[in-house]
Amino acid sequence: MKQPKYRKVIEGAEALSLGISIVVAILIGVGLGLWMKSIFHQAWLLWLGVFWGVAAAILNIYKAYQKQKRELDELAKDPRYKNYYDQSEDDLDKFER
Numbered sequence: 017m018k019q020p021k022y023r024k025v026i027e028g029a030e031a032l033s034l035g036i037s038i039v040v041a042i043l044i045g046v047g048l049g050l051w052m053k054s055i056f057h058q059a060w061l062l063w064l065g066v067f068w069g070v071a072a073a074i075l076n077i078y079k080a081y082q083k084q085k086r087e088l089d090e091l092a093k094d095p096r097y098k099n100y101y102d103q104s105e106d107d108l109d110k111f112e113r
């Protein structure tokens with residue numbers, strides 16, 4: 017089966033978009049914190065915004081992890097890969113002896 021011409025570019029853009037979404041989430045959180053601080057004159061609201069931004073970034077990472085895990089689980093169901101296994105378990109056995 018022939019691979020799409022721009023497959024690596026698309027995969028690279030998808031990985032880059034995760035990094036961009038992390039930065040954007042934090043910046044939006046900081047922006048909201050600064051906005052709330054200027055309106056309500058409470059310094060702790062800035063830190064609330066920072067917390068929201070970091071929480072949103074962590075949520076983006078978790079969603080990307082879940083998507084990658086689903087794709088790998090689907091790949092594991094393919095009979096072509098049934099003989100592959102996690103070799104790290106064998107490596108652990110060697111060191112335990």
